Amino acid sequence: MTMHKKGSGDNKTIISSMEKQGTSGPSAHYDILKKRHELLKSIRRFFYDRGYIEVETANLMKTAPPDPYIDPLKVYIDSKGPFFLHTSPEMGMKKLLPSGHKRIFQVCKVYRVEEHEEIHNTEFTMLEWYREGDYVDAMQETNELVSAVARDLLGKDGEDFQKPFHIYELERLFQEKTNISPFCLGRDELFEAMRRKGFLGIDDDDDLSSLFFKLYVQKIEGTLAKDDPYFIIDWPTLISTMAKEKTGVPGKAERFELYIHGLEIANGYTELLDPAAQRKRFLEDNEARHRSDKETFDVDEAFLESLSMLEGSYTGVSIGVDRLLMTLLGKDRIDVVIPHRFRKT
Secondary structure: OOOOOOOOHHHHHHHHHHHOOOOOOHHHHHHHHHHHHHHHHHHHHHHHHHHOEEEOOOOOEEOOOOOOOOOOOEEEEOOOOEEEEOOOOOHHHHHHHHHHHEEEEEEEEEEEEOOOOOOOOOOOEEEEEEOOOHHHHHHHHHHHHHHHHHHHHHHHHHHHOOOOOOEEEEEHHHHHHHHOHHHHHEEEEEEEHHHOOOOOOOOOOOOOHHOOOOOOHOHHHHHOOOOOEEEOOEEEEHHHOEEEOOOOOOOEEOEEEEEEOOEEEEEEEEEEEEHHHHHHHHHHHHHHHOOOOOOOOOHHHHHHHHHOOOOOEEEEEEEHHHHHHHOOOOOOHHHHHOEEEEEOO
């Protein structure tokens, strides 16, 4: 979700960094493969023990979620297409929830148009799960999952992950660190408030969500203590397309993000199950993509139909498995945990 990216550097810098961290050569690959195996085994054991079933969904899609900040890879089959490689298994997994299985999880490869940088990769491994309940239930389970896999992977060195993670409310962070609450302001009001305080990099073409991200990146992200994992909760509905809005709190979604060592690891929320509201948000996202001269996508009608079949409350979480392994091992580049990482050049 975060737009901010560090420079990737040239190939010599990347190779030098890998050599310094001991990540080149057969021996390093052997160690990483073993750690990845242990992590995946621990993840699966955690969910099996809690009554989840493991599922698989299609990687290829006829359409894609119209997220303004995430672009899918295109695929052509003979002369037909484009089709799209999924950027997340979310839509496919939610289509399975009406089957009657209330707890499902999946570990799979996902694909996004990303620059190959320290913490980004075009192809990466995602863990995603869905269950009954709300984002508070999911946040607790995320804490328990990370604690369990840290204990399995690190033994005594994983003690720092065995306590409840700190929780920060996003609006309060904005108020404390900027004295600006973007939740309460329209686009022009937020722009003027940021201009008066001398924020850099804002311009007349920025929409409300772009201004929000710039304010977040400059004044919130990276400013919290990095020694302990923490959650940031209650994100704007504006940038939480498939999350349920908090009851009685317009503009805020029941959503959290987990950070470890200052790096975003997980994203979770109470699921929006209203097909009409979901359609409206998809159309709004397509309008945002159109304003940015990006391709727009057809609404997935089968996905909306699946939402109409669900009763009660559901919540879901996605975790970047490569980033999780990277942070647990104390590494600062994703290269370290992806042997023979694919490169476009």
